[in-house]
Structures are given as C-alpha cells and as structure tokens.
Amino acid sequence: MTRRNVAATPPSASGVGREPGLLWFAAPSLLWYLAFTVGPLFAMFYIAFLDWKGIASAPKWAGLSNFARMVSDPRVGNAIINTVIHLGATLPVMMILSFMLGYFLNLKLPGHRILRVVMFIPALISVSALGMLFVAVLGPVGLVNGILGAFGHPGSAWLANSSTAMPALIAITIWAGAGFNGVLFSARLSAIDPDIFAAADLDGAGHWQKMWKVALPIAIDYFGVLTMLQFLWTLFGSAGLILILTEGGPGSATETLSWLVFRFGYSDSRVGYSQALGILLFVIGIVGLLTIRRMLRARY
Amino acid sequence: MAEATGTIDRQATAFRSSAQAMPSPFTPGIIVAYLAVVGYALLLVLPLYWLFVSSFKPSIEILSQPFVPTFTSGVQNLVEVWNRLSMGSAMLNSIYITSCSVVVTLLIAVPAAYGLARAGGPIAAIMERIYALGFLIPGFAALIPTLLLAIKLGLFNDREFMILYLPASAQPLAVILLTQFMRTVPRELEESARIDGASNLRILWSIYVPLVRPGIATIAILNFIGFWNEYIYSLVIVGANAQRRTLQVALPTLQGNQGITDYALVCAGTLISVLPVFLIYIVLNRRMEEALVQGAVKG
Numbered sequence A: 001m002t003r004r005n006v007a008a009t010p011p012s013a014s015g016v017g018r019e020p021g022l023l024w025f026a027a028p029s030l031l032w033y034l035a036f037t038v039g040p041l042f043a044m045f046y047i048a049f050l051d052w053k054g055i056a057s058a059p060k061w062a063g064l065s066n067f068a069r070m071v072s073d074p075r076v077g078n079a080i081i082n083t084v085i086h087l088g089a090t091l092p093v094m095m096i097l098s099f100m101l102g103y104f105l106n107l108k109l110p111g112h113r114i115l116r117v118v119m120f121i122p123a124l125i126s127v128s129a130l131g132m133l134f135v136a137v138l139g140p141v142g143l144v145n146g147i148l149g150a151f152g153h154p155g156s157a158w159l160a161n162s163s164t165a166m167p168a169l170i171a172i173t174i175w176a177g178a179g180f181n182g183v184l185f186s187a188r189l190s191a192i193d194p195d196i197f198a199a200a201d202l203d204g205a206g207h208w209q210k211m212w213k214v215a216l217p218i219a220i221d222y223f224g225v226l227t228m229l230q231f232l233w234t235l236f237g238s239a240g241l242i243l244i245l246t247e248g249g250p251g252s253a254t255e256t257l258s259w260l261v262f263r264f265g266y267s268d269s270r271v272g273y274s275q276a277l278g279i280l281l282f283v284i285g286i287v288g289l290l291t292i293r294r295m296l297r298a299r300y
Numbered sequence B: 001m002a003e004a005t006g007t008i009d010r011q012a013t014a015f016r017s018s019a020q021a022m023p024s025p026f027t028p029g030i031i032v033a034y035l036a037v038v039g040y041a042l043l044l045v046l047p048l049y050w051l052f053v054s055s056f057k058p059s060i061e062i063l064s065q066p067f068v069p070t071f072t073s074g075v076q077n078l079v080e081v082w083n084r085l086s087m088g089s090a091m092l093n094s095i096y097i098t099s100c101s102v103v104v105t106l107l108i109a110v111p112a113a114y115g116l117a118r119a120g121g122p123i124a125a126i127m128e129r130i131y132a133l134g135f136l137i138p139g140f141a142a143l144i145p146t147l148l149l150a151i152k153l154g155l156f157n158d159r160e161f162m163i164l165y166l167p168a169s170a171q172p173l174a175v176i177l178l179t180q181f182m183r184t185v186p187r188e189l190e191e192s193a194r195i196d197g198a199s200n201l202r203i204l205w206s207i208y209v210p211l212v213r214p215g216i217a218t219i220a221i222l223n224f225i226g227f228w229n230e231y232i233y234s235l236v237i238v239g240a241n242a243q244r245r246t247l248q249v250a251l252p253t254l255q256g257n258q259g260i261t262d263y264a265l266v267c268a269g270t271l272i273s274v275l276p277v278f279l280i281y282i283v284l285n286r287r288m289e290e291a292l293v294q295g296a297v298k299g
Helices: A001-007 A020-047 A065-072 A074-106 A112-124 A127-139 A143-150 A164-188 A194-202 A207-218 A218-246 A257-267 A272-293 B001-023 B029-055 B060-065 B076-084 B087-119 B123-134 B138-152 B159-183 B188-195 B200-211 B211-228 B232-238 B247-254 B263-299
Strands: none
Touching: A020 A272, A020 B087, A020 B123, A020 B138, A020 B200, A065 A074, A065 A272, A065 B060, A074 A112, A074 A164, A074 A207, A074 A218, A074 A257, A074 A272, A074 B029, A112 A164, A112 B029, A112 B188, A112 B263, A127 A143, A127 A164, A127 A218, A127 B029, A127 B200, A127 B247, A127 B263, A143 B029, A143 B060, A143 B076, A164 A218, A164 B029, A164 B263, A194 A207, A194 B159, A207 A218, A207 B029, A218 A257, A218 A272, A218 B138, A218 B232, A257 A272, A257 B138, A272 B138, B060 B263, B076 B087, B076 B263, B087 B123, B087 B200, B087 B211, B087 B232, B087 B263, B123 B138, B123 B159, B138 B159, B138 B232, B159 B211, B159 B232, B188 B200, B211 B247, B211 B263, B232 B247, B247 B263
16 A cells, blocks of 8 residues: 555655755665665675674685585475475465455454454564464464364374474464455455446346456455565565474474574574575565566556 | 545445445355354454463363363462563563664654655655665565674674664655655645744654654554564574563573473463553554554565
C-alpha cells in the first residue's frame, strides 16, 4: 500500500516552492542508515573473499576459495534442498490460504471484528516467544502429545525426530504468517469498488468465482508484493526460529541456508565462508524476487 | 488519507446493506468457509490458551490435563522463572533499548521526511529511491558484518550499539511513510510563518509535527513492536550476559540446560515476555492494527 502511494505522489517535479537547502535535514538520517545498514551489507561482498578464522584472528585474502569450497560442500547442498522444501511448502499454501481468508474477512460477516483481532495475534509475538511457545507445544510433554495421549496415541518428540522436524518448522511458519497476511489482503480488497462485485453478482458469479476471477486479478500486484515479502522473510528469517527450535537438527534435517550463514559466521567462527554463503543467499533472494514478480504481474 | 478510507467504508457499508437485501449471505459455501476460518482461529488461540493455563500449574499436570485451568501452583512458576532468568533486569534492558531507539528513530526520521517532502528536485528523488531499496534488504542479511562493525567501534556486548543499529534499520519505512504524510500538509500553512521570519526548524516543529502526528504515532507503534521483539541482533551483539541481555534473549536460555526443559517454566516465561505487547494491544487495538497494516511493506 505504501508503495502505491509513493508512486501516486511524485516528488514535486513542478518546482513550485522547492527548497534544495532543506535536503540537509535528511543528512543525519541518510548517513545513519548508510553506515549501519547499507555499509555492513557491502562489507559482506568483501569479507566473502577472506580467509578469516574467527573474530580474534587476522584475516587473509583467499580469493575465490570460499566459493570453490561452497560448491563441493555436501552440507551446503543439503541446506539448499531444505531451503527449497521450506519455501516450496510454505509460500504457496500460505499465500493462497491468506488470500481466501482476506476475501472472507472482507465480506464483513457477523463476528469478523473478533476474527480479525485473533488473526493479528501472531504478528505481535517475537521470534523467541514464538519459538519457545512451540518448543513447549511440540515437546515430549507438550500440548500436541497431551491431545494425542487423550486418544491413546503415544505421541512423539516432534522437533527431535528427523522425519517430523521439517514439517513442524513449515507448520509453525504458516501458523505465524497466514492470519496476518489475510488481514493485509482484506485491507487491500476493501479498496475495490463494490460495483465491480455487484456486476459480477448480476452475472450470477458465486463467491468462488468472484474470489479468483474478479478479486485476484484486480489485486494481483498486491498479491505479488506480499508474496515477495513473505519469500524474503522465510528465506532470510528462518535462522532465528531454527536456532530456538532445532539448531539445524536432528542431524542436518532442518539446516537451511540462512541457518548455515548464522552457524558458520557466529558459532563456528568461519567468517569468510559464512559470508560467501551469505552472497549465495542474497543471489537466491534476488532471483526469487524477480521470478515472483514475473509470475504475479498484472495482466490486463 | 483518513477521508479516503472514510469514503471506502461508507461504500462498503452501502454494499453490505444491498447484500443483506438479498435472501441471506449464508450460502452453504459461506458456512463451510466460516467453519474453516473459525477452525483456523481456534488453531491460533488454542496454543496461547494452553500457554496461559500451563503457566499456573506444575509440569506433571501439563500433560495429564492440558486444557483444565487448575491454577494449582498459583504464581509460583512465574516467580521462579522471573528470578532464574533475572527477568527484572532483562525487562529494564528491553525498555532502555526500545525506548531510546524509538526516540532516536523519530529524531532523525522526522526532519529527513520534512526535508525530502519540501526540497523536491532530482537529488531528493534519488534519496527517496535509496530509502525505498532498503525495503528489499532483509535485516538478517548483514548480521555478521554488523557484528564486526560493533567490534570495530568497541561497542561489542554493549546495549548502546543496538540504539545505533535499530534506528538505522528503521529509517526506510519511517522516512518514506512520514514523507507521504508531510506532502499532505498544504504549503499555504507555512507561508505566514515564513513571512514572520520563522526558521525551517521552527516551521517543522510548530506546523508540520502537529499535523503529521498520526504518522508519527504509526511509526512509533510499529518500531516499538519491532524493537521490543528483536531477537537475533540482540543475541549476537549484546549477548546473553544476564546483566545486559534483553527479554527476548533471556527467554530461550530456559531451553535445554543439560537437555532438560521445564515446560511449566517455559510457559510462564513466554507468558511474561508476550504480556507487555499484548497489554498495549488491548489498549491501542485499532491504532496498532492500522499501523501494522500500513507498515506491512517492510515485512
């Protein structure tokens, strides 16, 4: 939404009342932002070419050796596969569910206010609280096993079992994101002219058709923007959740690329190598963004 | 902006009443959808309800009667986890970092937005483009280089580095959103002040700031939630030292000491950590939702 507004109000190009001197007001903010956010990002592209065995030791120039090692590292290959599984299972399910949820909320049926409040709750919870909540919910004596126990099922240590750890991570990611995205979709859909839906009603369209044939094409750009943001958040943000839930385990069942960047750079003190992986993550991010934008572009 | 939403609301109301003129909105399809949405809502609420009731019972009851609000152990779990994690000082650290960071964010973003909104010209457009690119930089990407920067500055393990870093990470959204608000202020308002010889700073403070207060509130709320909930930078840069760590860093240390996790304590600790944001949500409900929806582009 913000983006649309930016496009709608171009900087006063007409030149009426322009005061270039006022640009100095932006200097502290811009310098601050460049120094602490953009600067470190650029530094990544230098550090990736260093052999740096930890914060305390002196770095040596390593050329492309970090990248060469990356290509043949089976742990990286495994992390790429896990990242693809995590994204592939999370994104389509979450975006389709939340679009349907947004359409539903926008019908403003009785009770929609309270539903909206509930959908918002996960957006208020920090990664560490989310992680600890599910450590407890999925733990050996947690909520899920308590419910299963009532039906005489022995239950399982969901996060410590290599066949259920990744599905659990996927489920938690969807749990935490679908409701909030649904509320965002509902805000976008409420800006659609009701006459358009009324016309579809006259043509005898049901909700299912209105949802996919009317609402989706109109809001496809917004669908694309939210998908891109969710993609970035899932791709880069999985490290925090994994750190609390599984630390990449059991074995390497939940090692994603973002987790390896954190693990190598922070715990294992392989700083240069970790940043080479960081560049790989960054490239995947850009390729993914461009792909999503191509797929979800307005076609009218 | 508020006016536009008002129109949309009215149109939506008109649409709704015309829909109600038809037989009933509850077709079989809608009933199925309603049940599915309520099911999902229960899936969201259930773990939190369980977390709440589990915080007030001994571990043994958590498994045997998960949903019964027994309140057997009173506030014992809460007191124990509070002491074991030194949550008092963790809470103070979180308050210190969050409030200073919100203040710094606004102190640099408000003048920047005023400058960009009023200066115009190609340089302002380029600057705005640079901020917009910031939306696409996920916070996590530069974690390790930022850690190195903290070490270089001699601020490793210091809370103060977070007060430098967090406002920087918040600038793109804050500046762009506030610039939009500033553009809606009519130029005529400041002309008489200018004739009276008021300085730019004076005009910003006494004309613009009062008029863009909703935008400032939005940014303050968004950043309060974001800064309060920040985890991985706080962990890596400030560290887990019990005197300096934030609430979010303290909480996960409950897990797996010698492989044993006391779930009653986990529930109690998590409850304490989410309580501040939830309490504020109860008070600021509508405003907070609007803020989160407006700021969603930042993700």
